Amino acid sequence: MTDNFTWNRKDFLSIEDLSKDELETIFAYADQFKQTLDRTQKKLPTLRGKTILNLFMEPSTRTKVAFEIAAKRLSADVITITGDASSLSKGESLRDTAKNIAALNADVIITRNSHAGSAYYLSKIVDIPVINAGDGAHEHPTQALLDCFTLRDHFGDLKGLNVTILGDILFSRVARSNIWALQKLGASVTLAGPATLVPKKFEEFGVKVHHDVETALKNSDAVMLLRIQHERQSSIHFPSLGEYTKMFGLNKKRAALLKPEAIILHPGPVNRGVEIDSQLADSEKSVILKQATHGIVCRMAVLFLCATAAANNLMNKISANE
């Protein structure tokens, strides 16, 4: 008998929670959804009749738009609420906002919030699926999905790959989610950047830490660049952006240390001339735009799997009560 991909989670909160099999399930569905991107008719009927609420309390371009497109491609209705346009700005608590959204018969909440753990908190107070689109410096799990999906698309398998994450690790939720995802999928992870932004303590996660960028990049199959997260820093962690670029920015000379077939990833927004040389960001090695496209199909997979699991749980509860 053929094995099936299975998924039982109503919520998608973090990569840390997931097993390798669950990651592979998401990728299998994302693979299927990817096939539909080039069609004239891009919509699929799978979430027809569902209402998805994007609750974005922090600025976002790519993630917000990718979730909106993903939901619309699955035929769901989408409403996006941003921080300044929500009742949260009038003093309503996150709990009350979420309860009201659920009472308005929304079927899924996608949440981005500056507080770590906010998605987990919401998942405990509403019955509908909660999808984490970034919670403080904790996790950005769908970003790690699309990064790993892009690596998988390029290399076929992540097992044995050497991936260097370069930049502001300390304040990066993208780095945290990627550390979990890459290691679960069999890649070796090296973190690099200034000692103030890449503490040795990260070695507890099973990764290598280098403060010398050349050593970190040597023989890497891929480098993920992270921008400096000014919005999360309350103190100065390096003397100037110019000095950061000089010491840690990815330029042509440093990129030459990577393996010949290596690729460059960046979750965006890219600060050209700071963490990456502008020409390098547009070079053949760069897969930045592919990442944006893969963001749609990975989020379609997550929305589909969680909404379907929630509907099945509800059906099982109804049958148990009959």
Add this chain to the structure above:
Amino acid sequence: MKIIKTISSKELHNAVDQLSEQLVKKHKKSRNLVIIGIANGGVALSKLIAQKVSSLINREIPSGIINAVFHRDDLGSNPIPKDFFRTQLPVEIDDTEIILIDDVIFTGRTVRATIDEIFDQGRPKSIDFVVLLDRGHRCLPIQPNYTGFTIDTTLDQVVKANINLENPLEDNLTIYQK
């Protein structure tokens, strides 16, 4: 599982030959003919029929695979298999005459989903539907145009078509009791 009935390789290939001849009779003058197997069960059968029809008609008929997984109405409770075939269509669908092939027809839901998927890809001129075995129990008003075998089954039976293009002598169609 207990075997209830087996259709041998010889019987199965006789049926495939007859189906192919019927298709050629109708489609020998068709210029935009394409043969498409429904993933996963119809893929091997469609390749076999495409070979035979191409040989009888004396020109290569393009053949492909269609996976209608996201049009299925039971995907939540019946997840996608780990070894699924992806959609591979050899030509643009607009104005083609499609021969759609599956190994078994049961409720008709797979065919309904597949027709929706085809129309997402374009507007064919026509679709003919071919199955090796009609096991009954239709839930939708859908009937094949060409049928190899019609066998009444019960809902607790499972039908499996084994078609191996490399080793046709071992091909069979088997009905099991769950």
